[in-house]
Amino acid sequence: MDQILIQTVNGLVNGLILALVASGLTLIFGIMDVVNFAHGDLVMLGGFVGAATMGTTGNFWLALAVAALVIAVFGAALQVTTLRPLLGRDPLTTILATFGVSLVLQKYAIWQWGPTARKIDEPITGQFALFYLQYPWYRIGAAICAAAIIGGLYAFLKYGKYGVWIRATMQDRIMAAAMGIPVPRVHMLVFAIGAAMAAASGVFFGPVGGVTQTMGFDFTLRAFIVVVVGGMGNLGGSILAAIFISLLEAYASLVVSPAQAVIASFVMLIVTLLFRPTGLFVPTPK
Amino acid sequence: MLALQNVHTYYGKSHILHGVTIDVGPGEVVGLLGRNGVGKSTTLKTIVGLVRPADGQITFEGRPIAGMAPHQLARIGIAWVPEDRRIFKLLTVSENLRTGLDRPGVTEARRQGLLEKVYASFPILRQRRDQAGGTLSGGEQQMLAIARAMMLEPKIILLDEPTEGLMPRMVAQIREIVQALHRDGVAILLVEQNVPLTLDASDRIYIMEKGVVRHQAPAADLRADQSVIHQYLGV
Amino acid sequence: MTIAQGSPAPPAESVGGAPLLATQDLTVRFGGLAALNGVSIAVPRGEIRAVIGPNGAGKSTFFNCLTGVLRPTSGRILFDGQDITGLPSDRVSHRGLARSYQITNILPGATVLENVRVAAQSRRHAWSMLRHHGSYRDLIDRARDVLASVGLADKTMELAANLSHGEQRNLEIGIALATEPKLLCLDEPTAGMSVTETHQTVELVRRIAKDLTIMIVEHDMEVVMGLAHRITVLHYGEVLAEGTPAEIQANARVQEVYLKT
Numbered sequence: 001m002d003q004i005l006i007q008t009v010n011g012l013v014n015g016l017i018l019a020l021v022a023s024g025l026t027l028i029f030g031i032m033d034v035v036n037f038a039h040g041d042l043v044m045l046g047g048f049v050g051a052a053t054m055g056t057t058g059n060f061w062l063a064l065a066v067a068a069l070v071i072a073v074f075g076a077a078l079q080v081t082t083l084r085p086l087l088g089r090d091p092l093t094t095i096l097a098t099f100g101v102s103l104v105l106q107k108y109a110i111w112q113w114g115p116t117a118r119k120i121d122e123p124i125t126g127q128f129a130l131f132y133l134q135y136p137w138y139r140i141g142a143a144i145c146a147a148a149i150i151g152g153l154y155a156f157l158k159y160g161k162y163g164v165w166i167r168a169t170m171q172d173r174i175m176a177a178a179m180g181i182p183v184p185r186v187h188m189l190v191f192a193i194g195a196a197m198a199a200a201s202g203v204f205f206g207p208v209g210g211v212t213q214t215m216g217f218d219f220t221l222r223a224f225i226v227v228v229v230g231g232m233g234n235l236g237g238s239i240l241a242a243i244f245i246s247l248l249e250a251y252a253s254l255v256v257s258p259a260q261a262v263i264a265s266f267v268m269l270i271v272t273l274l275f276r277p278t279g280l281f282v283p284t285p286k
Numbered sequence: 287m288l289a290l291q292n293v294h295t296y297y298g299k300s301h302i303l304h305g306v307t308i309d310v311g312p313g314e315v316v317g318l319l320g321r322n323g324v325g326k327s328t329t330l331k332t333i334v335g336l337v338r339p340a341d342g343q344i345t346f347e348g349r350p351i352a353g354m355a356p357h358q359l360a361r362i363g364i365a366w367v368p369e370d371r372r373i374f375k376l377l378t379v380s381e382n383l384r385t386g387l388d389r390p391g392v393t394e395a396r397r398q399g400l401l402e403k404v405y406a407s408f409p410i411l412r413q414r415r416d417q418a419g420g421t422l423s424g425g426e427q428q429m430l431a432i433a434r435a436m437m438l439e440p441k442i443i444l445l446d447e448p449t450e451g452l453m454p455r456m457v458a459q460i461r462e463i464v465q466a467l468h469r470d471g472v473a474i475l476l477v478e479q480n481v482p483l484t485l486d487a488s489d490r491i492y493i494m495e496k497g498v499v500r501h502q503a504p505a506a507d508l509r510a511d512q513s514v515i516h517q518y519l520g521v
Numbered sequence: 522m523t524i525a526q527g528s529p530a531p532p533a534e535s536v537g538g539a540p541l542l543a544t545q546d547l548t549v550r551f552g553g554l555a556a557l558n559g560v561s562i563a564v565p566r567g568e569i570r571a572v573i574g575p576n577g578a579g580k581s582t583f584f585n586c587l588t589g590v591l592r593p594t595s596g597r598i599l600f601d602g603q604d605i606t607g608l609p610s611d612r613v614s615h616r617g618l619a620r621s622y623q624i625t626n627i628l629p630g631a632t633v634l635e636n637v638r639v640a641a642q643s644r645r646h647a648w649s650m651l652r653h654h655g656s657y658r659d660l661i662d663r664a665r666d667v668l669a670s671v672g673l674a675d676k677t678m679e680l681a682a683n684l685s686h687g688e689q690r691n692l693e694i695g696i697a698l699a700t701e702p703k704l705l706c707l708d709e710p711t712a713g714m715s716v717t718e719t720h721q722t723v724e725l726v727r728r729i730a731k732d733l734t735i736m737i738v739e740h741d742m743e744v745v746m747g748l749a750h751r752i753t754v755l756h757y758g759e760v761l762a763e764g765t766p767a768e769i770q771a772n773a774r775v776q777e778v779y780l781k782t
Contacts, residue, residue, distance in 0.1 A: 164377065164384055165385070167376065168377060171375065171376055176385065177357045178336075178357075178366045179357075180361045180386065180389055181357055322575075322576055322740045323740045323741075324740075479576065516780065521769055
């Protein structure tokens with residue numbers, strides 16, 4: 001029983017960090033129909049930039065801010081140069097383009113930071129007794145921060161001028177443009193936000209799992225499963241789905257090894273596509 | 287103020303506009319009549335930059351605008367109310383209106399002033415200001431679409447079949463709205479299949495057939511002698 | 522240059538005899554909305570019947586029912602003496618009811634001849650997979666005949682994607698013809714065409730109408746009046762009027778509906 005409760009906590013923690021990644025991905029898809037295969041590599045880059053900043057300054061929060069900012073700017077530049085020209089083309093083109101970007105980013109990371117993994121030190125050390133385990137405070141802290149960022153995203157979308165622009169563009173890009181909303185700029189903004197959140201996840205994940213050049217793929221994969229299960233373009237759905245999938249994997253790893261537990265996520269993906277392809281957490285389309 | 291000269295537009299290989307020439311003067315209400323499929327909507331979509339003309343010129347206040355992006359055209363004063371209204375269904379009524387207000391150079395005071403003015407003209411929108419756009423009835427959505435366009439403080443509004451699918455009572459309301467806009471000095475290019483409304487509201491009328499303008503006349507002339515209209519719109 | 526006004530006299534064989542196509546009380550409801558409401562028509566063999574009506578009258582819905590794309594909520598469709606209500610499109614096509622869309626049936630990567638031959642094949646040799654396609658002499662001859670009748674005889678080896686828009690529309694009609702239909706449904710065949718192309722299409726339809734029954738949905742009134750033997754006017758899903766072009770033009774109620782007076 002204790003094991004289940006511990007896994008519940010694990011699932012929630014991982015789920016919130018995954019939600020950070022997935023919500024960026026679903027926003028990007030929802031607004032410009034881009035399937036961003038490089039999203040996990042933005043997580044990876046964020047982790048590396050964060051680790052490098054940590055290395056020079058020793059300040060975790062500064063590393064988080066710098067990583068988010070740098071990757072946001074990078075993401076914006078990426079969108080303008082690589083993805084904007086592809087707008088309106090068939091989805092396969094953007095998949096191939098972002099896949100190519102993913103490969104480039106991975107090689108760049110090796111070139112820039114060498115082949116060794118990096119570690120980011122926890123800003124909050126110490127553990128507390130969670131049932132029979134010593135559970136790191138950091139993880140709880142990271143989950144709370146992730147939740148706060150997601151909450152901030154919600155507020156940003158709901159209030160404020162840019163929030164309205166983004167929501168309008170997501171619903172009807174053409175009418176939004178006809179209302180004077182600078183749609184190309186909105187696309188760039190959303191990509192930057194998505195990239196920043198991905199980078200933040202990378203920094204949060206750093207103390208937990210280290211930063212390696214190939215970590216991006218796992219994040220991309222899981223984020224995609226979450227986005228499909230949660231409903232593509234559906235922000236609330238992807239957050240719920242992230243927690244749901246992470247809980248599922250956490251429970252599954254009680255029975256099988258964690259590496260095999262990811263099978264549970266794939267099963268969920270297949271189930272969703274078979275029975276409710278628009279998303280498990282989306283109200284039935286009329 | 288707005289002039290199209292010999293505009294040709296294609297959808298893929300389909301040649302829809304075969305050389306359309308139309309102009310709208312400042313403050314004028316110009317009607318564009320024609321049966322289904324003659325290219326009336328395509329003409330409007332070409333003006334607002336949703337589809338690029340393959341040939342011909344479009345000028346607004348003297349400058350060429352063909353090829354400009356839709357959001358730029360909205361900001362220089364061309365507003366579009368499409369045939370299916372295209373309300374942002376998940377945004378509230380006030381958020382829908384807001385999409386036209388968040389332009390550079392609009393102070394908070396002016397914003398409030400514009401909102402007040404539109405709520406005064408459309409009290410039902412004030413009543414429903416916090417409701418999602420998708421919950422409004424067809425007629426209310428049409429009013430919202432027009433009100434939203436007014437938020438751009440446009441010099442010209444392109445209205446695509448505003449009375450389609452509306453009950454007669456609502457059609458009368460649309461007529462009043464068009465007349466009110468006219469009094470405010472806003473030019474209107476009104477695409478319609480409803481002949482009496484168009485005859486009543488317009489200063490001048492163009493009649494299109496098969497992608498070209500076949501006839502143009504002052505509305506007064508056509509009111510007096512409707513045989514041309516019967517020829518191109520009747521059976 | 523206008524299309525000759527006044528309809529051609531209906532072919533003598535169509536007088537008397539059971540109609541080729543008849544609908545009985547055809548109704549289609551989407552939720553609470555009746556897109557078609559009790560539509561009953563009868564089209565005799567050899568006739569050219571135009572279906573017209575203002576926006577939203579139900580013309581597309583009607584065609585969709587006939588061709589098996591849409592299942593009616595109630596009512597029946599009788600074709601050549603058989604009930605085809607609710608049959609799927611491929612079965613309907615096999616029975617001899619073909620529809621020409623706006624260029625959705627063309628295989629752009631195949632030649633003009635191949636496009637038509639494949640369509641002809643569906644009627645004649647559907648199941649034999651082993652013979653080389655070049656050995657189907659009868660199919661190729663038939664395809665060439667069809668292409669001649671739609672004015673594409675000199676473009677047989679051209680890739681369909683390279684044809685002009687008007688030529689593609691003609692190819693589309695040819696593909697429908699190759700299935701040896703008894704009834705050909707033409708869906709806005711002159712949409713987006715110039716005046717010249719429209720006239721060419723009208724001539725084409727007149728040519729192929731000699732051995733065929735044709736139903737045509739159109740907005741262009743010149744085309745309708747010049748081609749049709751009889752016209753059915755739909756309005757809000759119901760039959761408003763039926764008659765010869767002259768009768769319809771003289772019908773005040775129809776004028777009212779079109780001009781919304």
